[in-house]
Amino acid sequence: MRRRAGLAAMLVVALLVAAAACTGSGRETGGTDFTPAPAGPSWAPRPRQAGGLSTLAETRGDRYLLHTRHGDVGFLPGVNLGPTTPGHQPGELAVSARDVRRWLPLMRELGFRVVRVYTIMPPDFYTELADYNADHPDAPLYLMQGVYLPEESYLDSGDLYERGMTTSFTNELRDASSAVHGELERAPRRGRAAGTWTADVSPWLTGWIIGAELDPYALRSTNERNAGLAPYRGRYFRSTEAANPSERWLAARMDELAEAEAERGTSVPIAFVNWPTLDPLTHPEEPREGEDLVALDANRIEATGAWPGGTFASYHAYPHYPDFQRYEPGLRMRRRGKIDPYAGYLAALRRHHAGTPVLLSEFGTPSSLGTAHFAPLGRGQGNHSEQEAMAIDAELLRTIRDLGMAGGLLFSWTDEWFKLTWNTQPRQRPADRRQLWHDPLTNEQYFGVVATDPGTEPASADRVIAEDSGGTVRVGTDESYVYLEIQGANRLEGLVTFGFDVVRGGTRVLPGTDIAADGADYAVVVDINDGTADTAKAWVREPQDPVLLDNLRGALPRPEPVDGWRLQQLTVNGPRTIPSTGEELPAEFFDVGDLRRGEMRPGEPGYDSRATWQLDRNVLTLRMPWGLLGMADPSSKRALVIRPDRTATTTPVERIGLTVHLGDRRIDTDGIGWEPWNSVGYRERVKAGVQRLVDALAEVTPR
Secondary structure, eight states, X not given: OOOOOOOSSSEEEEOOXXXXXXXXXXXXXXXXXXXXXXXXXXXXXXXXXXXXXXESEXXXXXXXXXXXXXXXXXXXXXXXXXXXXXXXXXXXXXXXXXXXXXXXXXXXXXXXXXXXXXXXXXXXXXXXXXXXXXXXXXXXXXXXXXXXOSOOTHHHHSOTTOHHHHHHHHHHHHXXXXXXXXXXXXXXXXXXXXXXXXXXXXXXXEXXXXXXXXXXXXXXXXXXXXXXXXXXXOSSEEEOTTOOXXXXXXXXXXXXXXXXXXXXXXXXXXXXXXXXXXXXXOOTTOXXXXXXXXXXXXXXXXXXXXXXXXXXXEEXXXXXXXXXXXXXXXXXOEETTEEOHHHHHHHHHHHHTTTXXXXXXXXXXXXXXXXXXXXXXXXXXXXXXXXXXXXXXXXXXXXXXXXXXXXXXXSOSBOOTTOOOTTTGGGOOSGGGGGGSOOTTOGGGXXXXXXXXXXXXXXXXXXXXXXXXXXXXXXXXOSSEEEEEEEESSOOOEEEEEEEEOSSOOOSBOTTSOSBXXXXXXXXXXXXXXXXXXXXXXXXXXXXXXXXXXXXXXXXXXXXXXXXXXXXXXXXXXXXXXXXXXXXXXXXXXXXXXXXXXXXXXXXXXXXXXXXXXXXXXXXXXXXXXXXXXEEEGGGTEEEEEOTTSOEEEEEOSOBEEEEEETTEEEEOOOBOOOOOSSOOEEEEEOTTHXXXXXXXXXXXXX
């Protein structure tokens, strides 16, 4: 079944039938109201012949031209699609035919015209893309194909030219060309797609982006080890005299891919992955050496006259990282009445690459509870509601278009559970089970346009664990949260406290109270004050504070502990020094323990994806991320333990002890119990506020 774009002025767009849950059971998915993007004129491909090759897209000067029936398109609005689904590692390439069949119509209704993949996808992806495009000849989804490094031995050897590294990538490039043309068959091997590729999607191939975000220290070593190499001179690509050895290595790989494509009679633009850490600009205000250590410059790799597709510069660039965007005076560009360093950075890239198209192949904002970096204009790496994230994404897309870029490919299509973030990674153990739970504190897991909510149906506090004249306590769990519901016998007012006994230890009283802690090492204190100044705070016993794992030394700008407790925080920056001025900046923290009150049910008025508690008359509802209860891996029931030397281990937890106080009324409970799991269920829905993004996509789409 194929779904076509609706023609009504407003319709409820729901994802069709979701892919089977990781357990194999089917499920329905939720949706969000939005007006679909207008169809517009025909985008049917109209390739040209140049130099004996069929050329669907090409670069001319600083323009990237996709040849369509209604004319040349000079701006590509698209989205990045990862290779896996919740419950799986990326190397499992778990995206199914049913997933792709469900997603492609929705991508188009939202207004995306290009889908970028990072690696050779399973055969079903290409089959479904070819079928969809055949069914929608005037509104196809174009493909930007990536080729990931099949191994990363260069990190250990410090040399991209290491034989195994080079050979494996060369073979992967040739396989990628074969897959896109439907001419590949390969046996199963860990971490890569296998099977038989028969669908030819090259009629909709708009470009190639090869490689990954490379490590600066390994590239510096590569350049030192191979300093005497001559410039690369290939039939289709060459490096300039000024190119460093790393750039020459990339030029050779681009030439190999072009050769494989030319053998099949096609030519489209080819680029390599780059990011601000390796950009060709200098950043004297960048406080971290690794962020301005070595450069990769697309200007030093040229397409020859035998390759009519040409080349371009491709960047993964976000407004929240690296730090130079906060401190570099030269990036303080005024745009729409405010100083916008991200716009200033993009403008600087555009100036450097004058005469070459620049494509933003990744940009975006996460709708996570946690954050890992502060940024100008409130565009930090997390702590955004879904509505805020969609609005920021829309604004960034317009900026990318207005500054003359060749396109903007949003990161990402779905929320990805396997992702890690530097400031929560030390808290998650074992790492190889990270994909089995969805951590609201880990911003990298929440970049999607489509949310992947845990559970085959919404969880709730549905199990009674205490009931007496003082009140009733209910609990529930899913792959993200512990849900608690307290129903007071009388109207709730004053302090409501929760003491969670997770690991051995404890302090005398709960924070800021005279209530006995009873062995608790995590606590929540809710202060209910006639609904006018209600607050809720999450605390951790000082020896168990996971900030200790962040390797921060010396005096830190943190509040003093209260009765042996610390307000829960996330480190978002360590101490640093601005090289150009010598200014020393302190560490920065986000008070994730300041719990946000709000509507927690998607689709309801006032919904806030970051909300963790709500009060409705005499019912108090709380949802606690597993990470705020010290769980290193709830799926295997293991809790985090901080050693005295500031390293981490884990300990098994049968159940979490829980004591509740409603004012001076104590409620003893049976504690929080749950079953471990090795597979997950999840539901998909378009995120709240997506209309802002849809409108921006319609605005930037060439007509």
